[in-house]
Amino acid sequence: MKCAERALPDFGVDVDWYTTRERTYEEVLPWDHLDSGLDKDWLWEDWQDALDETEVDDCRWTPCFDCGVCPAMQTEIQVGPTGKKLLPLSVIK
Numbered sequence: 001m002k003c004a005e006r007a008l009p010d011f012g013v014d015v016d017w018y019t020t021r022e023r024t025y026e027e028v029l030p031w032d033h034l035d036s037g038l039d040k041d042w043l044w045e046d047w048q049d050a051l052d053e054t055e056v057d058d059c060r061w062t063p064c065f066d067c068g069v070c071p072a073m074q075t076e077i078q079v080g081p082t083g084k085k086l087l088p089l090s091v092i093k
């Protein structure tokens, strides 16, 4: 048991409520105050995928997933001067 888990209940703080409980889409989520350009809907779906242990491919090597970052940050995925994808790494035999 971690220090906070031992100490905070004495002050009426339910650590599980802040850390591990189920959350709903409608509530203020822990990351809502951060703005990295990601759409809230996309982040929610990505979180649900993570909970389901569903892997999401890296958008550098797949079609865009419309997460919102590129238009929000006015950028785009760029490939190096060779035009070759360097990842995923292939096995050399």
Ligand code: SF4
Pocket (backbone or CB within 6 Å): 059, 060, 063, 064, 065, 066, 067, 068, 069, 070, 071, 076, 077
């Ligand atoms: S290409 Fe840009 S907008 Fe599309 S999924 Fe990747 S980071 Fe998001």
